[in-house]
Amino acid sequence: MITKKIDDNSVSLIPEESDDLFTLRRVIDSGDKIVGDTSRVVKQEKDFARPDKGERIKIRVALDVEKISIDDVVDRLRVQGTILESDNPSVSKGTHHSLTLKIGDAITLTKKNWTEIGKKLVFGKKDQGTFVLVSIDTTDCGLGRLSGTHLKLLPNMYSGASGKRYKTKFNIEEFFKDVSSAISTITRDGDGIIVFGPGETKKRLANFLGEIPSVKVHKIQVVDGIDASGEDGIYTFIKSDIMKQTLHESKIAKVSSILDETMARANKKSNKFTMGFEETSRANSAGAVESMVFSDKIFENQDEDKVIEFLNQVEAKGAQVYAVDSTTDAGLRVSALGGVVSLLRFALQG
Structure with missing residues (x-):
């Protein structure tokens, strides 16, 4: 979870995995104040507008928390309370509202009193680590971002190569360029990059990535022993003893x-x-x-x-x-x- 302390009572938070949502469920209590983005149906007051028809608009609200619960939908928290403040004059203060928190949503949490457990959960040192996993062969490449125990996969990428002896002209560096661009879109500050897969393609890719300024600032590690590529290779790595050895502190x-x-x-x-x-x-x-x-x-x-x-x-x-x-x-x-x-x-x- 990305955290930034504002003062002794307030902190900005962005959950990055399901564990972070569980943490928020354990930390947020009735009487706390949460500021976040949401949507609400506002009745239209235009000429000829249907009286029963409303427009759903995005708003930023501050809620006085009354109840928090894990939603039936996976990876969501539902926070219910009354609106203390709003950036839209059409939304009345004091009305009830439900705010849904998902992975990636930014909120500000203000508590009158922080418990020791709450401080430990939010501000304590995290050992989860985040890694971009790259499982590549000459024919395909699988990409995933591992944050803690949460894995987000991207669709497989394909090189267009048609076997060991290419009947058509094939430039693997063009494939590497596409892969490096995809890696850049999901890599954040502090992420490590783990490259694996059958054959020598993984080493060639690692060398290629090492020449790209925006990528080489991350620690790039090549791992042997995974003989599958693409999405299958990522799942094989996640289950393996090699993963525990490579990411032993994660x-x-x-x-x-x-x-x-x-x-x-x-x-x-x-x-x-x-x-x-x-x-x-x-x-x-x-x-x-x-x-x-x-x-x-x-x-x-x-x-x-x-x-x-x-x-x-x-x-x-x-x-x-x-x-x-x-x-x-x-x-x-x-x-x-x-x-x-x-x-x-x-x-x-x-």
């Missing part, structure tokens, strides 16, 4: 390691892990949770406020807490295991 590598260790302990009949909300909640009450991973699946059969309280309690006791979504294999694995898994400091009796 959030997705840590989450994958927790999941692998959970399954290893399950196979050994160890009691030092949990799966599911009730079991993990009991372990947390005993102070046993060392690290925990959850997905939006955890909210399906539990009261949302109860889950949020549980997550904050786990964090308050010093456990590492990670959220994942369904864009990666890690998120799908957690959802299949009841929406939450944890590693324990000690085994629970009974």
Whole structure:
């Protein structure tokens, strides 16, 4: 999440992945003030306008928060409250409004009192890392941006090459130019670029990228051992041990390691892990949770406020807490295991 502190009470925020939306759900409370962009239907007062017809316009409002909830639609938060301020005179102050927050939406949050957990979640050091993944061969290239555990894929790019022996003239540098242009559109300050795929094409591309001023400012890393290209290559990399070695300090590598260790302990009949909300909640009450991973699946059969309280309690006791979504294999694995898994400091009796 991109954050910029304004003063002791206010901060500007831009969520970059589902985890950030979960964080906002845990931080925003009733009585807080949120400033953001939204839309609202305003009745027309023009001559001959239908009295029941309104025009939907974009507005910027400040809301006095009354309720916040995870929307039924994936990757959205719904914030309900009354309008304190608006940049449109047609929108009355004091009226109720619902603001929908999505990945990439910028808001300003003002709280009268920040809790220690809230400060940690918003201002604490993040270890997630962001990377542009490039999976290339002579025929195609897959591109994706990995932020934390959220993966956003671009459509596959194709070179036009038709096999090992090209019957028509083929200039791979033209393909590299197209790929580098696409990389530039999704790369942000601080992103690393990871290039992989079969054969030597990945090394040739890395050398090509190293000559482009706007790209070479990023750390470019070539990774061997992935024998697929395109979208398939990216998914292969995300699931691999090579990913955990290459991105060992990243959030997705840590989450994958927790999941692998959970399954290893399950196979050994160890009691030092949990799966599911009730079991993990009991372990947390005993102070046993060392690290925990959850997905939006955890909210399906539990009261949302109860889950949020549980997550904050786990964090308050010093456990590492990670959220994942369904864009990666890690998120799908957690959802299949009841929406939450944890590693324990000690085994629970009974």
